[in-house]
Amino acid sequence: MFFVLSKVIYFLITPSNFLIFCTLAGVGLAAATRLRRTGLGLAGFGAVGLAVGGLSPLSEMVLLPLEQRFPQYPADGPAPAGIVVLGGGIESGLSEARDQVIVNEAGERPIYFADLARRFPGARLVFSGGSGFVGGGVSEADIVSRHADVLGLPRSRLILENRSRNTHENAAFSAALVKPKPGERWLLVTSAWHMPRAMGCFREAGFTVDAFPVDYGTRGWRDVTRLHGFSSDGLLQLDLAVKEWVGLIAYRLAGYTPDWLPGPEAPSEAPMPADPPAGSASR
Structure with a gap:
């Protein structure tokens, strides 16, 4: 409903x-x-x-607080245990009809999926994307499965979640599918403007992920001075x-x-050292 x-x-x-x-x-x-x-x-x-x-520039004023909420993932960031990429960048109906991969304005999502798969050969690869239509239809995950070679994705490492219809289901179904272990580092790839809601959903699902925002629509706050x-x-x-x-x-x-408006979590503070026993000499 x-x-x-x-x-x-x-x-x-x-x-x-x-x-x-x-x-x-x-x-x-x-x-x-x-x-x-x-x-x-x-x-x-x-x-x-x-x-x-x-x-x-009204649209930039509304979009920028979303896109600036999470910083870009550092180029020298540590290797993750896995990578979750959310659907939304592939036109599944057109792709099925034309038998080729057809992307939309969020096409950076599958592009960076392939790049991260290459950069981190030991990471598990999860693509989460159903049909997004009432009554079903071909899913984005099905298109990724059929055209993995075109996208540059290693089939042997792909884990496909093809039931989700929205961001809440992306998080819940992905968490149930991969069952991440405590302490594992996973990356979440989605559009920068969509990252706050996506991160909130994954946190609510108990799936700890680091943000890897892509698909920016603005260059930064200077865009509020530009006309379309x-x-x-x-x-x-x-x-x-x-x-x-x-x-x-x-x-x-x-x-x-x-x-x-979910945002970056504050880093946990290191525990304070315990006080030395009474009467012990300090060195």
Whole structure:
């Protein structure tokens, strides 16, 4: 129920959809009813909102707090016991229809999966991604399995989780599948803007992971001074950012994450040395 409801709500509140609905409803009210002023006001709100959301740096202002939440993983970081990559970067339906790997804006996820597999030959490799559609369909994990050679992934090391439909299920099903041991270091690869919610879900599932953010949509805070050359770019980014913020709120209310905006955990402090026994001489 949560999965279906989330899809319906997101369709309705997506900024570009919502502003278009406002514009059309306003035009309809102004043309077909006596509420002409109300209709024109609503249509104007929708039109101005589309222009501001598409051309201004509003989308960067909304997206940057998510992308900057977790630092990039250091190039000389220690070798992990395993790597978990979340689905979302492969168009599974198109890939099946065309019998080749077709990626979308989050295509960096499978790209870095192959790179990390090469860099850490001893790490276990987990790809977590179901169909993401109501009623099923081919999963992203199935596409990865079929085209592992194209992606540069070693088939003998792949562990595929193909049932998950959202981030909560990514974490829960991956944890149940690999059963990570206490003290093991695992990397979690997903889009930088998606990392806070993903890290929260994995923490709630009892799966300790280190963030490996990829697929950045911004260059940094300097982007808040830039305008978009195409309104479609700004609206696409704004839709993505608002969806993620709404997802964070919904997941916290559902108990899927432990915090409203999960962030890096503070390093545990080293235990203080015990006081020497009374009467002992210090050296």
